[in-house]
Amino acid sequence: CSMSCCKVTEKSDEGVGGSDFCSLSGVLYGSDAFEVLAESYEFNNMEGPCLAFRRATSVLKSLPWAVRCLGATQDLPCLGQPTKKVIEEVLQCGRSFEVEELLSDERYQTFKVTVHKCVWGWTKDGEKWFCRGLRSFSDILTDHSIHLNRMQQTGFLHHGDISRAVSAAEARSLRSIIDGAVHCVTPAATVALTGGFHRGKEFGHDVDFIVTTPELGEEESLLPNVIDELKEQGILLYCNYQASTFDMRKLPNHHFEAMDDFAKCFLICGWRAGRWRGGLEGGAVDLVSPPVDRYAFALLGWTGSRQFERDLRSFARVERGMILDNHALYDKKKKEFLAASTEKDIFAHLGLEYMEPWQRNA
Numbered sequence: 001c002s003m004s005c006c007k008v009t010e011k012s013d014e015g016v017g018g019s020d021f022c023s024l025s026g027v028l029y030g031s032d033a034f035e036v037l038a039e040s041y042e043f044n045n046m047e048g049p050c051l052a053f054r055r056a057t058s059v060l061k062s063l064p065w066a067v068r069c070l071g072a073t074q075d076l077p078c079l080g081q082p083t084k085k086v087i088e089e090v091l092q093c094g095r096s097f098e099v100e101e102l103l104s105d106e107r108y109q110t111f112k113v114t115v116h117k118c119v120w121g122w123t124k125d126g127e128k129w130f131c132r133g134l135r136s137f138s139d140i141l142t143d144h145s146i147h148l149n150r151m152q153q154t155g156f157l158h159h160g161d162i163s164r165a166v167s168a169a170e171a172r173s174l175r176s177i178i179d180g181a182v183h184c185v186t187p188a189a190t191v192a193l194t195g196g197f198h199r200g201k202e203f204g205h206d207v208d209f210i211v212t213t214p215e216l217g218e219e220e221s222l223l224p225n226v227i228d229e230l231k232e233q234g235i236l237l238y239c240n241y242q243a244s245t246f247d248m249r250k251l252p253n254h255h256f257e258a259m260d261d262f263a264k265c266f267l268i269c270g271w272r273a274g275r276w277r278g279g280l281e282g283g284a285v286d287l288v289s290p291p292v293d294r295y296a297f298a299l300l301g302w303t304g305s306r307q308f309e310r311d312l313r314s315f316a317r318v319e320r321g322m323i324l325d326n327h328a329l330y331d332k333k334k335k336e337f338l339a340a341s342t343e344k345d346i347f348a349h350l351g352l353e354y355m356e357p358w359q360r361n362a
């Protein structure tokens, strides 16, 4: 069931084709009703119900038919009582009172418009600021007893740059800049656009790239050199580089971890037409640089969506007795790592039909 939940019918994250319900709540609330509920649980540090609402959205978006009555959802997986209550309300009254209440809730609003933008999701600091009655950026910035860490400072400082969604056209123009910088440093390097834009999304919160070199080990100097090149071009507004801690001897990793140990950098680059810096506006960019023999696993992991990755990994574990992460695929029965140079190889090892990136918008 988990894999069938993943498959979507339309080339969109907004779920229009899959379900009229999602588009209806989208029209009502500017975002999927379940996403509002999921976020609210996220802001209260309640991961279980947050995930349950995100799963419900995935299931509804994947339907090739519209939900017109509650009975039609009877045999669908991952739809619990709280989800069904919202569906019923929207179908009967054309609105969800619970979602409307949340949208005007002070805690939800504060986390959504202020805290979340700088510390991303729930954190102890965010909670502390809220409990102290701080409700806006200026409340936080003018409270001199608050010490912001580097990540929080970046969020506040570049909030204007990173809060406006990046369009697919802007992602394409950035791609040619990144392509140029990478190939200037290493002409034979590979550059792949990944994340939401690789899945065909029209808008995203950042632009993700996987870059690697044909020679194993050459990738180690790739990102530092690319960063220098972007600096020289004058488009780098912020850079947080993390060197690789990847070690094949530490695998397989039996504990589920979403992220990987490859070299990566979080950048804020100014390349979009906008209001600042002589007309150039910034946006968030992730560059990840795995060794070439790990490239396919990194690409599959970073292409997402998060829900799709969660389901694919759980399918590998439960149905195939394998451990899949961004580094490798390990067969527990054979006690061996399975090699892959393309995403297709990984699907084949899992005994699954290949799914194009746009079909992974769960």
Ligand code: DCP
Binding pocket: 194, 195, 196, 197, 201, 203, 204, 205, 206, 207, 208, 258, 259, 301, 302, 303, 304, 305, 306, 309
């Ligand atoms: N990813 C993951 N688990 C995480 C973080 C990321 O599995 N904790 C994977 C799935 C994501 C992909 O990496 O789809 C890229 O991460 P983003 O946060 O950039 O998400 P998207 O690119 O999918 O969406 P957007 O950037 O538009 O929010």
Ligand code: MG
Binding pocket: 195, 196, 197, 204, 205, 206, 207, 208
């Ligand atoms: Mg992204």
